[in-house]
Amino acid sequence: MTETKQEYLERVLKTHKMSHIDDLLDKYENKRKTVKEDIESKYGSNIYNTMKSGSFAKHTAINVKFDLDLAIPFKKDYFDTLEEMFDDIYDFLEDKYKDEADVRRQKVSIGLEFTDNEGDVINLDIVPGRELNKEQYEDDNKLNLYINSKYGILEEKTYLQTNIQAQVNHIKGKQDERKIIRLLKIWKTHNSEKYKSFLMELLVIKAFEKETITGNLWEKIKKVMEYIRDNVENDGFTLNDPGNSGNNVIDTLDSDQRTNLSNSMDRIIKNVEDYEDNIKIYFKLNEEFDEDDINKGYGLKTASVAASTPPNNTRFG
Numbered sequence: 001m002t003e004t005k006q007e008y009l010e011r012v013l014k015t016h017k018m019s020h021i022d023d024l025l026d027k028y029e030n031k032r033k034t035v036k037e038d039i040e041s042k043y044g045s046n047i048y049n050t051m052k053s054g055s056f057a058k059h060t061a062i063n064v065k066f067d068l069d070l071a072i073p074f075k076k077d078y079f080d081t082l083e084e085m086f087d088d089i090y091d092f093l094e095d096k097y098k099d100e101a102d103v104r105r106q107k108v109s110i111g112l113e114f115t116d117n118e119g120d121v122i123n124l125d126i127v128p129g130r131e132l133n134k135e136q137y138e139d140d141n142k143l144n145l146y147i148n149s150k151y152g153i154l155e156e157k158t159y160l161q162t163n164i165q166a167q168v169n170h171i172k173g174k175q176d177e178r179k180i181i182r183l184l185k186i187w188k189t190h191n192s193e194k195y196k197s198f199l200m201e202l203l204v205i206k207a208f209e210k211e212t213i214t215g216n217l218w219e220k221i222k223k224v225m226e227y228i229r230d231n232v233e234n235d236g237f238t239l240n241d242p243g244n245s246g247n248n249v250i251d252t253l254d255s256d257q258r259t260n261l262s263n264s265m266d267r268i269i270k271n272v273e274d275y276e277d278n279i280k281i282y283f284k285l286n287e288e289f290d291e292d293d294i295n296k297g298y299g300l301k302t303a304s305v306a307a308s309t310p311p312n313n314t315r316f317g
Helices: 005-015 018-046 054-058 082-097 164-170 175-190 197-210 217-231 255-274 276-282
Strands: 051-053 068-074 101-105 110-115 121-131 143-146 159-162 244-248
Touching: 005 175, 005 217, 005 276, 018 068, 018 082, 018 121, 051 054, 051 164, 054 068, 054 164, 082 101, 082 110, 082 121, 082 143, 159 244, 175 197, 175 217, 197 217, 217 255, 255 276
Parallel strands: 068 121
Antiparallel strands: 051 068, 101 110, 110 121, 121 143, 143 159
16 A cells, blocks of 8 residues: 555654654753753853753754754843853853863854763753843843854844744744644755754744645645745745844845755655655655654655664764
8 A cells, every 4th residue: 555645744754753762852851951050050140040942942853853952041231241141151161061072152052062971962052142121031031142253144243132932932832834844854954955944944834824724744835835935035025033023034045045945845846746756855754763664655656765864973953
C-alpha cells in the first residue's frame, strides 16, 4: 500500500518529534538549569526573572537541529551601556565554563557548547537584554539587546529593541502553523538552506493571516509556499517582528535572497506536482526514528532517500 503526500508528511513530522530524544533533552534542561542558577547567583537582584525563549518555548523545535535559549533581563541602571552588559556576562560565562564548554560571542547572544562524557553535545544560547523603560519590564516586557558589530544586521546599529514574550505569544495556540513551520525547518535543515527560522516562522503565520488555508497537510503547506513565492519579492511586502513593530524582518534578506526563496518555493511545488516521489527530496524523514518500513513505496515508484540521522556532535542552532 502506498502513502499519500499527506501521510508521508505526517510521518516526516513524527520522525522529527522532540519526544524521541527525551534523554538528551533532560541533559539540556539540567544544564540550562545549572547555568540559570549560576547567572542568578552572580547578578542577584539586578536581573528580573529569566525566561525560556526560542523554538523550544514556541513548540516549533525539531530533533535534528535545536538549542535551548535563556533570556536574561537586566535592570536598566545596572550597566551604563549595552556593550558593557554583554561583555560582563560573556566574561562571567567564559571564566565560569572555560574548562568545560566552548563559550562564544554571537550576534545578540552568548553561545555555550558543552560535550558530556557520553559524547553528547549540549548547546545553550544566553540572550542578555536590558529593560527599555526603567522599572517597567515586568509590565511591558521590552528589552534592548546588544548587537555585536561583527554580526550586526546594520552596521550603524549596536542595539535591537525586542519583546521576547510577545514573540512567544505570537505563535501561541497556532497548531496548524506550527506543523508547517516545522516542515519548512526540516526542509531548510536537511537541504542546508540558510534562512533564519524566525523568518520562516513569520512568513508562515502571515500566510495563514492573509490566505484561506485549508485541506490536508500537503494542501496547507503548498498554499503557504505559494504565498511566499508570490509575495516575498514584492517591494511593499513587510514582515513585522511581533517584538518590535519597527523591525521589518524581511529586510534581513537582500534582493537575491528573496528571489532565491521565491524560486525555491516554486521549484518544490512544481517538482512535487510533476512527480510525487520528489516530496522525499525536500521533506526528509529522520530515519533513526522512523517506526514504519523505511523502504515503503510512495506513489508509483520508490525514491531512494539517504538517511539523515544527526551525529552526536551535530551543531545545534
